[in-house]
Amino acid sequence: MASQHHDTGCKEVFSYPEFVQQLVEGFFPPEISRIMDFSTLKNHSGNYITPLFEEKLEKGSE
Numbered sequence: 116m117a118s119q120h121h122d123t124g125c126k127e128v129f130s131y132p133e134f135v136q137q138l139v140e141g142f143f144p145p146e147i148s149r150i151m152d153f154s155t156l157k158n159h160s161g162n163y164i165t166p167l168f169e170e171k172l173e174k175g176s177e
Contacts (some may be wrong), residue, residue, distance in 0.1 A: 132156035 128134050136153040 130158055 128138075134155055136148075136151075139151060139153075140148045141168060
């Protein structure tokens with residue numbers, strides 16, 4: 116599966132816990148960010164695609 120340009124940008128932004136915290140605090144209601152423990156955020160390697168989305172990708176490449 117070929118990586119899309121926007122995938123790279125999203126992966127880059129979500130690679131930095133401080134950016135994720137800023138996104139949550141900026142876009143979600145305050146009660147959401149208050150219950151989150153941002154100190155527990157960490158990077159995980161790999162690609163994560165739900166089975167349903169994977170199926171859509173396979174059908175789209177036919």
